[in-house]
Amino acid sequence: MHVPFCVSKCRYCDFNSHEGFGRDTAGYVNALAWEIERRAPAPARTIFLGGGTPTYLDAESLRTILAALARAGALERHDLEFTVEANPESATEEKLQILRAGGANRLSLGVQSFDEAQLRRFDRAHSVADVRRAVAAARASGFVNFNLDLIFAKEGETLESWRRELDEALALEPQHLSCYELTFEPATALARDLERGRARKAEESLRSELFHFTIEYLASSGFQQYEVSAFARPGRECRHNLVYWTSGSWIGVGAGATTALGACRATDFALPETYARAIRETGSSLDPSTIECSTPKDRFFEVLMMGLRLRTGIPAELIVRRSGEDPLRQPSGPLWALIDQGLLELRDGWLAATPRGFEVLDSVLGQLL
Amino acid sequence: MADSTIRNFCIVAHIDHGKSTLADRFLEITGTVEKRDLREQLLDGMDLERERGITIKAKAVAMRYKYKGKEYKLNMIDTPGHVDFAYEVMKSLQACEGALLLVDSSQGVEAQTVANATLAVNAGLTIIPVQNKIDLPHSHPDIVDEEIENTLALPREDCSRVSAKTGQNVEQLLHAIIEKIPPPKGEADKPLRALIFDSVYDDYVGVIVYIRVVDGCIRKRDKIFMIGTGRAYEVLEVGVFKPKKQPVEKLEAGEVGYITANIKRIRDVRVGDTVTAEKGERAASLPGYVEPKPMVFCGMYPTNHSDYEALREALDKLSLNDASFTYEPETSEALGFGFRCGFLGLLHMDVVQERIERESNIDIVTTAPSVGYEIVMNDGEVRRIKSAAEVPDPSTFGEFREPIVKLSMLIPAEAVGAMMQLCIERRGDYVKQEHLTPTRVLLVFHMPLAEILFDFYDKLKSATRGYGTMDYELSGYRAADLVKCRILVSGQEVDALSTILERDQAERRGRAILLKLRREIPRHLFEVALQAAVGGKIVARETIKPLMKNVIAKCYGGDISRKKKLLEKQKEGKKRMKSVGNVEIPQKAFLAVLKTDEE
Numbered sequence: 001m002h003v004p005f006c007v008s009k010c011r012y013c014d015f016n017s018h019e020g021f022g023r024d025t026a027g028y029v030n031a032l033a034w035e036i037e038r039r040a041p042a043p044a045r046t047i048f049l050g051g052g053t054p055t056y057l058d059a060e061s062l063r064t065i066l067a068a069l070a071r072a073g074a075l076e077r078h079d080l081e082f083t084v085e086a087n088p089e090s091a092t093e094e095k096l097q098i099l100r101a102g103g104a105n106r107l108s109l110g111v112q113s114f115d116e117a118q119l120r121r122f123d124r125a126h127s128v129a130d131v132r133r134a135v136a137a138a139r140a141s142g143f144v145n146f147n148l149d150l151i152f153a154k155e156g157e158t159l160e161s162w163r164r165e166l167d168e169a170l171a172l173e174p175q176h177l178s179c180y181e182l183t184f185e186p187a188t189a190l191a192r193d194l195e196r197g198r199a200r201k202a203e204e205s206l207r208s209e210l211f212h213f214t215i216e217y218l219a220s221s222g223f224q225q226y227e228v229s230a231f232a233r234p235g236r237e238c239r240h241n242l243v244y245w246t247s248g249s250w251i252g253v254g255a256g257a258t259t260a261l262g263a264c265r266a267t268d269f270a271l272p273e274t275y276a277r278a279i280r281e282t283g284s285s286l287d288p289s290t291i292e293c294s295t296p297k298d299r300f301f302e303v304l305m306m307g308l309r310l311r312t313g314i315p316a317e318l319i320v321r322r323s324g325e326d327p328l329r330q331p332s333g334p335l336w337a338l339i340d341q342g343l344l345e346l347r348d349g350w351l352a353a354t355p356r357g358f359e360v361l362d363s364v365l366g367q368l369l
Numbered sequence: 370m371a372d373s374t375i376r377n378f379c380i381v382a383h384i385d386h387g388k389s390t391l392a393d394r395f396l397e398i399t400g401t402v403e404k405r406d407l408r409e410q411l412l413d414g415m416d417l418e419r420e421r422g423i424t425i426k427a428k429a430v431a432m433r434y435k436y437k438g439k440e441y442k443l444n445m446i447d448t449p450g451h452v453d454f455a456y457e458v459m460k461s462l463q464a465c466e467g468a469l470l471l472v473d474s475s476q477g478v479e480a481q482t483v484a485n486a487t488l489a490v491n492a493g494l495t496i497i498p499v500q501n502k503i504d505l506p507h508s509h510p511d512i513v514d515e516e517i518e519n520t521l522a523l524p525r526e527d528c529s530r531v532s533a534k535t536g537q538n539v540e541q542l543l544h545a546i547i548e549k550i551p552p553p554k555g556e557a558d559k560p561l562r563a564l565i566f567d568s569v570y571d572d573y574v575g576v577i578v579y580i581r582v583v584d585g586c587i588r589k590r591d592k593i594f595m596i597g598t599g600r601a602y603e604v605l606e607v608g609v610f611k612p613k614k615q616p617v618e619k620l621e622a623g624e625v626g627y628i629t630a631n632i633k634r635i636r637d638v639r640v641g642d643t644v645t646a647e648k649g650e651r652a653a654s655l656p657g658y659v660e661p662k663p664m665v666f667c668g669m670y671p672t673n674h675s676d677y678e679a680l681r682e683a684l685d686k687l688s689l690n691d692a693s694f695t696y697e698p699e700t701s702e703a704l705g706f707g708f709r710c711g712f713l714g715l716l717h718m719d720v721v722q723e724r725i726e727r728e729s730n731i732d733i734v735t736t737a738p739s740v741g742y743e744i745v746m747n748d749g750e751v752r753r754i755k756s757a758a759e760v761p762d763p764s765t766f767g768e769f770r771e772p773i774v775k776l777s778m779l780i781p782a783e784a785v786g787a788m789m790q791l792c793i794e795r796r797g798d799y800v801k802q803e804h805l806t807p808t809r810v811l812l813v814f815h816m817p818l819a820e821i822l823f824d825f826y827d828k829l830k831s832a833t834r835g836y837g838t839m840d841y842e843l844s845g846y847r848a849a850d851l852v853k854c855r856i857l858v859s860g861q862e863v864d865a866l867s868t869i870l871e872r873d874q875a876e877r878r879g880r881a882i883l884l885k886l887r888r889e890i891p892r893h894l895f896e897v898a899l900q901a902a903v904g905g906k907i908v909a910r911e912t913i914k915p916l917m918k919n920v921i922a923k924c925y926g927g928d929i930s931r932k933k934k935l936l937e938k939q940k941e942g943k944k945r946m947k948s949v950g951n952v953e954i955p956q957k958a959f960l961a962v963l964k965t966d967e968e
Binding site (some may be wrong): 084156180181182185205207208211228229241243244250252255257258260265268290294298301302305306309341342350359360361362363365366368 | 666808896916917918919920921922923924925926930933936937938939940943
């Protein structure tokens, strides 16, 4: 479920998010609730309310969304994982209590950095103090399972400064950490800064060092890397995201949300106003131009592109089940060449990237295309 | 006597000084072409010429013009502007009695203008200096007059000022042509003697031969003989261009036109050759016939081996219409099967490469150009060497000779110091320096042609902030201490990157090549070693570090299509690279030896 509003746009952000001020958020929430009621699975195994900033919405809007989920019968399973994304400036105790009471049991907080100067450089709308307040509010509201999002390889960052930030994060005792390398996505303010020489990208050697340091440091603190950027205490991996990485099926609702059913995908209209109007006038908001069904060969690549992001890789049997292709039966394919080069390995029926293959996964995938 | 109403003239000019526009204006004023049919720059036949604004094939157009009650036959011969085609320029000049020397009144005299004007003076032509583009607000005709007077010793009173674009003073220029340029001198009743100054291949009639009749007369069904090639033909058609082909009964002494004679291959016709009658009294050959020799060579390889035949066909088709372009099969361990191509100069090479890519739609890898060398073997035999791969074992030959050119540069006075230094670094020998005006200098050096291939033009442009121009002509071959420098990638020799260098410079240039390669070859998953070797000795080495981290940080359910496209795009970029062993080398890297980027 996507909430495409934020209080302001961060410089690195290329998500489908819009400054909410002056927009018809209530109209959007009504459309979203309408779509939830009709399309949500009953019951759902995992739910993810993301954005944007879901906590940008007022208490009333949050109640509307939660009520729609309840009416759809999506909240019935006792083992439901229901994650809500929040940003520190708007994660108030009032809203978090409403969310917790409405069925949410996992919180993902957009912290990004414990360095005030870095937060300002990114145009983040919160301070480090806001982060601590939000974490306290989460605990007070009954969230025991929460994730912190962090960005590394920021301008001016050193191994030492990053370690200090990780320490700050660990001190808040999360169950899960997402550590993303800073990326300069096209058409973002940050990419323009880079082009004009107003921002600098960290050297590759440092980025690589930070990546490996993070993996080892968090492991020693009880957080296992299970995906390129995801770290969790045992049993606290995000089950919702594992659906994406194992190429499962899911239903996406809200502006720009993607739905995947088997080998086919489609996305809702991205602009919140277009989305809301399409729901109001036609009862559906799928953008017809985004509907695509992958051929078995394409699907095979997608399954690997997602699955090899997992540290354990994926079972070969699952690749066959998802794509219908069984590449391991052909004795001489690119897959075997990559195994020979020590970039991939096949162990106990699981296909995974080796540590070397993992850090250069995009180049590895390039050889599979 | 030849017809006294004939005026044969050409227009010589620097690229972009407006030659074709002036020619168009002449066609329009003389009524040769109706204004509504006048496509801009009609004389430039090929798209490529139109786009690049240069004229490759000299052409001749017959115009009629009434002046003071008398009708004149004005034959305008369009000459190539670049000195790569100096031989063709020379032959076109020899077909004329006069030349319009066209100078852009906002740009002034350029190195090419001087080169072409010198050729025209040497050919004994009457020269009418013309300043074009006087309609431009930033033109400064008085200063340009001074330049013309100082460089070319042409009195400023003789200089016409026109705007070919607006037509201003163009009619008066036609009058000047009639009054100042003498009519041709030949004898109509002498035996036939005609100069071949150009030829083109036509799918329907075979080779169309452009001729200037010097003496005698040529008619349809005449039996003719070409002295240089020793071939005899029967004339099928005689005609003139207006500017489309138009048959006429005969061409007489002093006239310019074309003949066709069912000639199948352009190579059977040589520019500069003399046409005579096959039977009867055979006239003596006209002076100055030389076979054009390629000066610059490069390898062309299809990116996909399966395109080899298609590339061969494309080269063959091109050579049909360009006798000075040569090609022969060549194999490279690194690049597979391809061709060694020969050109008159760098511009000629650019033009040919572009035409191949445009007309054949084949992805090709082009190696860095090299000059033709001469090697004197121990037994005295002189071998021409077209690539580093052909260099024999050093113990088998005595002398290694390289082509030397006379390089003329027209540069702003403040750049003289920098250019002097550059020329000396590039093994140049100072010849002379002349001030055209207090601010413009003509600088002349003798220099190895190979040094000019090494980004010399770029350096000149940056040292002169874009104002400098240059031109060169071959002055001979000179012995030098040259060695073959081999380049190894991951321990494997990439013959297409090998180059011939002066021994003292081998280490420095070798290193410069490696640094360039290090930048051009993308990083791989493994370390790539780059080495430069002379004989058995490694003179320089560099390494390309392996890729350390390359993995998308975020990839969730909504990102699949986009991330897949991104990876596909990267893959597409790789397709255009050539793999040597397991290293992917982009086309640009093969030109690395051209850029020095000295530290």
